[in-house]
Amino acid sequence: MPTARGPVLSRRGLxxxxxxxxxxxxxxxxxAGCGSRHGAPGGQVVPFHGAHQAGIVTDVQDRLAFAAFDxxxxxxxxxxxxxxTWTAAAEAMTRGAPVPGDSSSAEMPPADTGETVGMPPxxxxxxxxxxPSLFDQRFGLGPRRPTEFADLPAxxxxxxxxxxxxxxxxxxxxxxxxxxxxxxVRNLARLGRGTVVTRWAQLxxxxxxxxxxxxxxxxxxxxxxxxxxxIHSDDTATLDRYVWADVAAPQAWxxxxxxxxxxxxxxxxxxxxxxxxxxxxxxFGRAKASGAPLTxxxxxxxxxxxxxxxxxxPVIPEKAHIRLAAFENNGGxxxxxxxxxxxxxxxxxxxxxxxxxxxxxxxxxxAQFVTLQTKLGSHDGLNEYIxxxxxxxxxxxxxxxxxxxxxxxxxxxx
Amino acid sequence: xNASRNPRISARIVRPVARPVVGPIVxxxxxxxxxxxxxxxxxxxxxxxxxxxxxxxxxxxxxASVPAGPVKFEITNTGSAKVTExxxxxxxxxLGEKESMTPGLSGDFTLRLDGGTYSVYCPGAAKxxxxxxxxxxxxxxPPAPAPDANLAAATQRYHDYVxxxxxKLVSDTKEFTDAVRAGDMAKAKAMFGPARTHYExxxxxxxxxxxxxxxxxxxxxxxxxxGQWTGFHRIEKALWADNTLAGMAPVAxxxxxxxxxxxxxxxxxxxxxxxxxxGASELLTEISTxxxxxxxxxxxxTDLYDFQANIDGARECFELLKPALTAKNPExxxxxEARFTDVVDGxxxxxxxxxxxxxxxxxxxxYSTVPEDQRRKLADAVNALAExxxxxxxxxx
Numbered sequence: 001m002p003t004a005r006g007p008v009l010s011r012r013g014l015x016x017x018x019x020x021x022x023x024x025x026x027x028x029x030x031x032a033g034c035g036s037r038h039g040a041p042g043g044q045v046v047p048f049h050g051a052h053q054a055g056i057v058t059d060v061q062d063r064l065a066f067a068a069f070d071x072x073x074x075x076x077x078x079x080x081x082x083x084x085t086w087t088a089a090a091e092a093m094t095r096g097a098p099v100p101g102d103s104s105s106a107e108m109p110p111a112d113t114g115e116t117v118g119m120p121p122x123x124x125x126x127x128x129x130x131x132p133s134l135f136d137q138r139f140g141l142g143p144r145r146p147t148e149f150a151d152l153p154a155x156x157x158x159x160x161x162x163x164x165x166x167x168x169x170x171x172x173x174x175x176x177x178x179x180x181x182x183x184x185v186r187n188l189a190r191l192g193r194g195t196v197v198t199r200w201a202q203l204x205x206x207x208x209x210x211x212x213x214x215x216x217x218x219x220x221x222x223x224x225x226x227x228x229x230x231i232h233s234d235d236t237a238t239l240d241r242y243v244w245a246d247v248a249a250p251q252a253w254x255x256x257x258x259x260x261x262x263x264x265x266x267x268x269x270x271x272x273x274x275x276x277x278x279x280x281x282x283x284f285g286r287a288k289a290s291g292a293p294l295t296x297x298x299x300x301x302x303x304x305x306x307x308x309x310x311x312x313x314p315v316i317p318e319k320a321h322i323r324l325a326a327f328e329n330n331g332g333x334x335x336x337x338x339x340x341x342x343x344x345x346x347x348x349x350x351x352x353x354x355x356x357x358x359x360x361x362x363x364x365x366x367a368q369f370v371t372l373q374t375k376l377g378s379h380d381g382l383n384e385y386i387x388x389x390x391x392x393x394x395x396x397x398x399x400x401x402x403x404x405x406x407x408x409x410x411x412x413x414x
Numbered sequence: 415x416n417a418s419r420n421p422r423i424s425a426r427i428v429r430p431v432a433r434p435v436v437g438p439i440v441x442x443x444x445x446x447x448x449x450x451x452x453x454x455x456x457x458x459x460x461x462x463x464x465x466x467x468x469x470x471x472x473x474x475x476x477x478a479s480v481p482a483g484p485v486k487f488e489i490t491n492t493g494s495a496k497v498t499e500x501x502x503x504x505x506x507x508x509l510g511e512k513e514s515m516t517p518g519l520s521g522d523f524t525l526r527l528d529g530g531t532y533s534v535y536c537p538g539a540a541k542x543x544x545x546x547x548x549x550x551x552x553x554x555x556p557p558a559p560a561p562d563a564n565l566a567a568a569t570q571r572y573h574d575y576v577x578x579x580x581x582k583l584v585s586d587t588k589e590f591t592d593a594v595r596a597g598d599m600a601k602a603k604a605m606f607g608p609a610r611t612h613y614e615x616x617x618x619x620x621x622x623x624x625x626x627x628x629x630x631x632x633x634x635x636x637x638x639x640x641g642q643w644t645g646f647h648r649i650e651k652a653l654w655a656d657n658t659l660a661g662m663a664p665v666a667x668x669x670x671x672x673x674x675x676x677x678x679x680x681x682x683x684x685x686x687x688x689x690x691x692x693g694a695s696e697l698l699t700e701i702s703t704x705x706x707x708x709x710x711x712x713x714x715x716t717d718l719y720d721f722q723a724n725i726d727g728a729r730e731c732f733e734l735l736k737p738a739l740t741a742k743n744p745e746x747x748x749x750x751e752a753r754f755t756d757v758v759d760g761x762x763x764x765x766x767x768x769x770x771x772x773x774x775x776x777x778x779x780x781y782s783t784v785p786e787d788q789r790r791k792l793a794d795a796v797n798a799l800a801e802x803x804x805x806x807x808x809x810x811x
Contacts, residue, residue, distance in 0.1 A: 072794065072798070102808070105808050107688060107807040107808040107811050108804065108805055108807060108808035109804045109805070190801065193797055193798050193800075193801040194749075194753060194797075194798030194799070194801060194802070195798075197794045
């Protein structure tokens with residue numbers, strides 16, 4: 001470790017006191033290499049400010065660090081102070097700058113923890129959401145709770161661990177570098193100490209969806225392309241209809257916002273890996289190698305759910321994942337998926353890998369997820385190989401306008 | 415930020431259990447002094463540089479003689495895998511150090527040195543002790559600017575507090591060791607938690623005296639040879655794990671001698687304001703890393719006594735600094751006050767016995783009976799306090 005840190009530290013020395021400026025310079029230098037690798041429009045820095053929060057329709061980055069927090073303070077002004085501090089820190093980190101504050105005094109811990117100094121911004125986005133529990137009696141937010149925003153009901157196919165579920169506030173940090181994503185969550189947790197405690201956290205690697213037609217559809221840990229028909233960022237009509245809260249939503253603070261559903265979906269990958277290919281493909285309804293629906297030849301061929309095989313049975317089986325999840329079979333219903341693979345070592349009880357999908361989806365109304373999961377949880381052929389073990393629902397407010405405002409300002413003021 | 419601080423930070427992350435033999439507060443203090451001077455009315459002259467290369471052969475300081483005043487030690491590991499740390503010592507007290515300096519790494523620390531003979535120590539080297547001569551009469555180094563009256567009073571009163579705590583440590587330890595020598599298991603067990611508390615209140619000070627801390631307070635994981643293990647925790651294991659005090663009389667004698675040595679050393683100790691602040695932070699680190707987990711008192715489960723003592727010691731530092739801190743940053747002082755209260759309230763739930771019994775030292779439940787989720791609540795409260803507390807040193811220099 002110390003040897004690996006050497007160059008980073010010397011780079012820091014080079015940048016000296018003008019840390020902010022220096023890092024922007026470093027970002028520029030990194031642009032050429034990384035930009036071509038990701039083909040990312042907008043380069044290395046994803047703008048923090050805007051009508052919507054970044055990290056929702058942003059081209060999906062490679063890595064995730066997610067954390068849910070419980071608020072421990074009982075004072076509303078402490079919570080607001082923290083959100084102000086968080087917003088400023090997130091905005092700075094998004095630019096690749098360190099957490100604002102003194103990082104050079106020998107007498108104090110540096111304001112920034114330092115592990116990403118010298119690294120490019122890596123398209124970091126930091127997205128915040130508020131859990132239903134924040135709207136209890138503690139902060140007087142009850143009247144501000146949107147009517148559609150309630151705890152998710154019990155759903156089929158889940159055995160939830162309370163220690164990996166819920167939370168008053170969630171932060172989703174995504175970046176093309178795992179250290180950059182982790183750094184963001186770590187520093188917010190630190191800045192929030194005394195006001196919030198971390199309830200649970202999850203790292204994700206290997207994005208499992210794309211939100212852009214420029215991005216190739218990645219594969220999940222089962223080896224399948226499962227995000228082929230995701231909503232793309234240029235499809236504004238569909239986004240307005242299914243993802244963004246209405247521009248005239250009764251709760252003004254949610255306008256331009258979206259609901260985030262997180263589900264820790266454990267995959268029993270050892271048993272999956274022992275399943276024959278034909279069955280694996282029948283479970284998904286897609287060919288494993290090409291990603292094409294079983295009724296098509298290439299990945300983006302639309303599935304033909306009516307097609308019958310020679311045996312008179314549907315080519316895409318009744319219980320196939322893509323049939324149950326398809327918008328055609330759900331009254332047009334869609335959600336924006338943004339999940340990541342995860343692994344957290346070995347399940348001590350079974351010796352199997354604790355791995356799976358950290359599912360994240362954004363939607364206009366949590367009922368969209370409830371409808372889909374009620375159906376999938378009951379009938380999906382995948383259920384033999386997966387279990388939902390963690391869950392969170394968070395209301396992500398609209399974006400922060402340039403200058404002076406903070407995350408969720410409309411919720412606490414106005 | 416000074417890159418050279420990082421090896422030390424990484425060492426502490428990698429070895430959270432290992433007890434730092436050195437009080438980092440001393441290093442911080444020296445740096446503090448210099449920072450203060452730099453901004454003072456009388457500009458300090460630049461530090462004299464002493465280079466030390468770590469090699470299998472040793473850590474020869476160059477030059478070997480420097481004038482009194484600020485001295486900056488620049489240490490580079492030129493390729494030795496086994497010699498990775500260097501310390502500057504005077505009369506057995508570690509004044510500054512760099513550790514975990516793996517090959518290729520370099521770092522530095524700066525101290526203000528009076529005239530005299532110092533040793534440079536680099537464990538593991540063929541010649542591990544070298545001499546550094548500082549010319550000029552003792553006390554001839556330019557004095558630091560006079561701290562404000564609040565801070566001067568605080569440091570004097572902290573000295574008195576340390577002396578008083580160590581006095582109680584000596585007497586309570588004697589009561590404990592008398593029971594050990596008499597083979598009185600019940601009495602020894604009852605005295606173990608309370609006797610240690612007067613050590614835990616001032617532990618960062620004790621840690622600055624080289625081997626004294628490990629001799630008094632090492633845990634079994636801290637010693638290379640369990641046969642050489644001494645101090646409180648050795649007797650703790652005898653009482654709770656071995657269920658016999660056989661062979662413990664010499665350990666008891668040595669413990670008495672060691673706490674008396676500590677008493678002699680603290681009698682002449684002087685402190686800087688930043689040492690109080692950093693010492694308080696250090697005490698909270700103790701709680702966060704080894705008390706909350708229950709590993710400090712793993713046989714007796716008396717961790718809550720240590721926990722309380724660490725908080726008491728930290729709070730003493732805070733209370734002494736409070737007038738100066740309030741003048742400079744009233745919000746921070748207020749926040750710390752509230753968070754100290756949270757921790758104290760959280761801990762109070764675990765006191766046992768009547769108020770009358772508690773007249774001397776409060777007694778606490780067996781820590782193994784405190785469930786995980788409750789330990790987590792204690793940890794959250796301590797961490798909430800530790801974060802703003804870490805900012806105090808920067809406000810009082």
